[in-house]
Amino acid sequence: GQQLNQSPQSMFIQEGEDVSMNCTSSSIFNTWLWYKQEPGEGPVLLIALYKAGELTSNGRLTAQFGITRKDSFLNISASIPSDVGIYFCAGANFGNEKLTFGTGTRLTIIP
Amino acid sequence: DAGVTQSPTHLIKTRGQHVTLRCSPISGHKSVSWYQQVLGQGPQFIFQYYEKEERGRGNFPDRFSARQFPNYSSELNVNALLLGDSALYLCASSVAGGDTQYFGPGTRLTVL
Numbered sequence A: 001g002q003q004l005n006q007s008p009q010s011m012f013i014q015e016g017e018d019v020s021m022n023c024t025s026s027s028i029f030n031t032w033l034w035y036k037q038e039p040g041e042g043p044v045l046l047i048a049l050y051k052a053g054e055l056t057s058n059g060r061l062t063a064q065f066g067i068t069r070k071d072s073f074l075n076i077s078a079s080i081p082s083d084v085g086i087y088f089c090a091g092a093n094f095g096n097e098k099l100t101f102g103t104g105t106r107l108t109i110i111p
Numbered sequence B: 001d002a003g004v005t006q007s008p009t010h011l012i013k014t015r016g017q018h019v020t021l022r023c024s025p026i027s028g029h030k031s032v033s034w035y036q037q038v039l040g041q042g043p044q045f046i047f048q049y050y051e052k053e054e055r056g057r058g059n060f061p062d063r064f065s066a067r068q069f070p071n072y073s074s075e076l077n078v079n080a081l082l083l084g085d086s087a088l089y090l091c092a093s094s095v096a097g098g099d100t101q102y103f104g105p106g107t108r109l110t111v112l
Helices: none
Strands: A005-007 A010-014 A019-024 A031-037 A044-049 A055-058 A061-065 A071-076 A085-092 A105-110 B005-007 B010-013 B019-024 B031-037 B044-050 B053-057 B064-068 B074-078 B087-094 B107-111
Touching (some): A005 A085, A071 A085, B010 B019, B019 B087, B074 B087
Parallel strands (some): A010 A105
Antiparallel strands (some): A019 A071, A031 A085, A055 A061, A061 A071, A085 A105, B044 B053, B064 B074, B087 B107
C-alpha cells in the first residue's frame, strides 16, 4: 500500500538539541496528523493540522501544513529523553476514512 | 476516561488457522478503524466501520473481514493465516469516522 515519504529515516541527537523532520506525498491531503509511537504501543496523536499553511504548536512541538498540501513538517525544540520513539506523519481527506501513514522517523537521544 | 482497548495483547497462531481480534472504542466514539503494522513500517489501513456499516476497505485480501456491534465494539477476523500476516494489528476509534482517530495499544500476532 501507499506510504508517505518521511525524512530523515533516523536521527541521533543529544539532549537539548532541536529536531526537524518532514513528510512528503505525491497526492494532496486536506488533513495532516503527526503521531508518536513507542515500542509495543499504538501511535499517540501529537498534532492535527486542518488548513494549508497552518502552523500549530503543542508544547515543545510545532507542526506546519505545507502550502501545496503535499507536505508537512514537525519540529521538536530542546529535546528530552522522553522524546525517544518513532514519529509518523499521516494524511487524510474529509469523507475518506483511511489514514495514509509515512515511513516513520526514529529519534534516538545520545546521552 | 478509558482509551481504546484491544484484546488479546499477544497471539501466536500457525499457518492456515483463523484468528479473531477485538477492539472497544473510546466511550462516545461510533467509528472503528483497523490497521496492520508490519515491523519497520507505518500502519496500513484495513477497514473502517461506522454505525455497524463498512465505510472503507484497504487493499487486503478477502481473508480479512470485520464487523461492528451495536455497542460500537469491533472484531477483525483473518482466515487461512499466512506467515506474512504476522504484524501489530491496531484499532483506532473516532467520533464519526471522518475525524481524528485515536489508537489502541494493538494486538501482536505471530504466525508460525
